[in-house]
Amino acid sequence: MTYQGVLTKMTTEFTEPIQYYLIFASDFIHMNQLLDKNIQLEFVGYQCLSCGLNKPIYRQGFCKSCFFEVPQAADWIIKPELSKAHLDEEVRDLEYEKRVQLQPHIVYLANSSNVKVGVTRKSQVPTRWIDQGAHEAIEIVEVPNRYLAGITEVALKNYVGDKTNWRNMLKNDIQDEDLVVWREKLKHYIPEEAQAYYLANNTETNIIFPVHHYPEKPKSLNMVKSEKYSGKLVGLKGQYLIFEDDTVFNIRSNEGLVVKLSIA
Structure with a gap:
């Protein structure tokens, strides 16, 4: 076939x-x-x-x-801290940018090859974690727009990685981590603007791949x-x-x- x-x-x-x-x-x-x-x-x-x-x-x-033209490939896709829709400022297409950026976003910890911090729209949980090959993940904050998620990720990157080692992920060369403990350690570094959105009581999501x-x-x-x-x-x-x-x-x-x- x-x-x-x-x-x-x-x-x-x-x-x-x-x-x-x-x-x-x-x-x-x-x-x-x-x-x-x-x-x-x-x-x-x-x-x-x-x-x-x-x-x-x-x-x-x-x-x-x-x-270099479509809004789906603008810099704020990869660097959410560059989002400007909350300021009513256009980068490439303000209507599209408002639709994507001005919705609930999650800052999370995921463990695929190591513990890393990331950002995704709330509607993309747990899809984003699956796409990264993470076997466990947990939300840290839920904020109302992409900009707040972006500055939170930037702040936390000083204390935890933001990249996946794809070779280790595929080899399954991984260790289980207590992501609740990681979340507690990192909460003190959340920017003041996002502190009110901290998620204190959620649990890990575990993912099994075929x-x-x-x-x-x-x-x-x-x-x-x-x-x-x-x-x-x-x-x-x-x-x-x-x-x-x-x-x-x-x-x-x-x-x-x-x-x-x-x-x-």
Whole structure:
């Protein structure tokens, strides 16, 4: 059976284990059902997630011209402390920026390779944690806009990491941490503007991924250079496909690629 479409990040369902779905325009694939099966990936072309043209992807699924124009790729996406919608100031598209920024946001701790601090819209909990491959996570504050979440994250980054080591995450080279203890340690460093939004009584969320075999030495697949790859799928974690030969493929970082997926 063969499917073809443009890659976008896998949709997930919060169950034990997590359920993964690869969505194409006219089809979807329940990826959990492909575990322990041989699949082939073939690079077909590009399709920018904004303009839809067959142009090389620059970043985040967008061609270079769209990346520097669309509001979905503005700097405040990666650096929420740069948000300005609460000031009624436009960066690229004020209507879009108000819609995204002026809604409840969560500052959280997640443990994927190490404890890290992050920001997400409340509506994206626990999806954001799943996408990062975190096996445990906890909310610290819930604030009414993205700016407050951003300055809280910046303040806490002085005391805890904000990056995931993707290799350790995929190798499952991790240790359980008491995130309630971490939250208590960090609450004193929350900026004054966000202190009133501290969450004192919530508990950890634990996440189980469908992985039958973890790679010892993960090798990242470059689909554009390789053009074609075949292997046995043995795991799904974060937004990665994990194969038996230790090859891993990050769906999220390859958004905008048109691929053909064949099931042996």
